[in-house]
Amino acid sequence: MYHILPTLPKNSFRVFCYLLYRNFLDTKSRLRSLIIDGLLLMFVDTFLIARLFPLFNIPLEFLAPLFVADTFLMLLFIQGDTFCLRMVLDVINNRFIYYNLTLPIHWSWIFLSFCISFMIETTVISLPLMTFGTYFFSTMAPNISIKWGFFVLHYFVALFFISTFFLSVTFRYPYSWIENNLWPRLLLPMFCIGATTATWYQVFNFSPLLAYIGLLNPLTYFAEGFRYALLSGHYLPFFVSVSMLFLASLVNIFLLYRGILKRLDPV
Numbered sequence: 001m002y003h004i005l006p007t008l009p010k011n012s013f014r015v016f017c018y019l020l021y022r023n024f025l026d027t028k029s030r031l032r033s034l035i036i037d038g039l040l041l042m043f044v045d046t047f048l049i050a051r052l053f054p055l056f057n058i059p060l061e062f063l064a065p066l067f068v069a070d071t072f073l074m075l076l077f078i079q080g081d082t083f084c085l086r087m088v089l090d091v092i093n094n095r096f097i098y099y100n101l102t103l104p105i106h107w108s109w110i111f112l113s114f115c116i117s118f119m120i121e122t123t124v125i126s127l128p129l130m131t132f133g134t135y136f137f138s139t140m141a142p143n144i145s146i147k148w149g150f151f152v153l154h155y156f157v158a159l160f161f162i163s164t165f166f167l168s169v170t171f172r173y174p175y176s177w178i179e180n181n182l183w184p185r186l187l188l189p190m191f192c193i194g195a196t197t198a199t200w201y202q203v204f205n206f207s208p209l210l211a212y213i214g215l216l217n218p219l220t221y222f223a224e225g226f227r228y229a230l231l232s233g234h235y236l237p238f239f240v241s242v243s244m245l246f247l248a249s250l251v252n253i254f255l256l257y258r259g260i261l262k263r264l265d266p267v
Contacts, residue, residue: 023117069223150229164252171259218248
């Protein structure tokens with residue numbers, strides 16, 4: 001691993017703040033494009049679920065859990081996937097991260113700045129869109145019951161999970177694997193095996209074995225937590241969802257640490 005000269009905590013924090021500021025300027029330069037992408041996704045998903053699906057005689061109260069899970073998952077995971085590709089290309093081509101590692105700051109601060117910058121960027125884009133989409137859907141669906149405190153708590157735990165997950169992917173796998181295999185081998189099974197398109201109890205009624213397997217999938221807790229916070233109905237307990245998602249984030253941090261050691265100091 002790169003050896004960095006010891007620094008005072010206050011100097012490390014100052015450099016950390018400059019790194020956040022630099023990342024904020026980068027986000028600001030891309031903000032218009034990011035908002036347009038998020039608006040298109042939210043509009044298409046909302047129109048599809050709220051307007052088109054009812055034409056197939058699917059009641060809106062059954063579509064609300066799908067909207068909360070599918071739309072929010074896609075919005076946040078597309079942001080995470082873009083973040084992952086930017087990081088990988090930087091490591092491969094620009095190698096700007098190696099410059100960061102020469103700064104008078106411990107390397108853990110650098111990766112913390114990446115994580116916080118992603119969370120800030122995604123919050124600026126997704127939180128207004130998710131709030132607007134939920135309000136729009138609530139004008140048609142009878143089972144929208146928003147608990148704002150639970151929603152905000154689960155939202156930031158979900159962001160923490162996504163940021164640590166995609167950071168760990170960036171440093172665990174080579175670019176060729178991420179480009180060709182990330183979605184079909186990792187993300188698609190996570191979307192399909194779990195309570196993402198149906199609630200966990202609906203999956204349990206269909207197949208208890210599949211439901212219990214889905215408990216190993218962090219996206220089950222991602223989806224069920226948002227459903228509990230935004231809808232009325234029978235879902236996994238909220239604090240179980242939050243706790244398991246936070247635990248999955250800690251696993252991501254451990255995998256990220258091992259990936260950093262392997263990528264930046266392969267010998």
